[in-house]
């Protein structure tokens with residue numbers, strides 16, 4: 001198509017005027033096929049709003065392509081859903097809902113220590129339900145991710161957000177973690193931890209009670225939620241060597257607050273999922 005400029009006439013100009021009107025040209029152009037001063041002003045206005053287009057009032061290939069792209073919108077990528085399996089968790093991304101599920105399979109081992117009754121199957125299933133509830137409340141929907149890159153996926157989702165959700169399923173087959181749960185007498189305590197290298201989560205029945213760990217202000221920490229932070233790759237922050245030791249209310253310290261930095265491992269893994277696509281944490285809810 002020839003360069004359209006003041007003095008051009010014909011159907012191409014009509015099409016240009018129609019498209020400029022669709023892209024909200026003000027004042028609205030008369031579609032007469034004659035490229036006059038008003039059409040030129042509308043072209044300039046469009047170019048100004050869509051830098052790096054050159055603002056010359058002439059509609060060449062770049063301006064026409066940009067106008068077409070603006071009117072049709074970005075094309076949906078062919079592949080909208082992705083999964084990624086890793087050693088300690090799986091990822092499932094659904095483009096249509098803009099959600100990313102982080103799923104872990106825990107193989108439970110139930111033990112007892114001290115004067116307590118044997119585990120009943122209801123207690124076991126209640127423990128799992130309660131633990132998952134605590135994890136979801138602490139971590140679910142907190143990380144808001146954005147995406148950049150040169151892939152069709154990244155371009156389509158530019159400026160949009162993804163929400164990260166968490167799921168823990170009791171399952172022996174394909175387990176990511178062995179969850180050793182010790183039933184202990186009420187009010188007693190046992191050290192809970194996560195051994196990253198062994199893919200082992202150690203919890204006890206008292207971990208489902210919020211505990212004052214010294215965050216201050218009466219803040220009580222959900223221990224199971226803190227330990228889950230380790231299972232998604234986060235280090236302790238209360239240690240003297242941690243640069244976040246003063247953020248006592250952080251969930252990886254002594255409190256419950258989730259910070260952007262806590263998505264570090266998740267984002268590193270996610271960035272292996274889709275070629276030429278980079279996720280980053282936009283905000284924390």
Ligand SMILES: [Zn+2]
Pocket residue numbers: 226227230235236
């Ligand atoms: Zn810890």
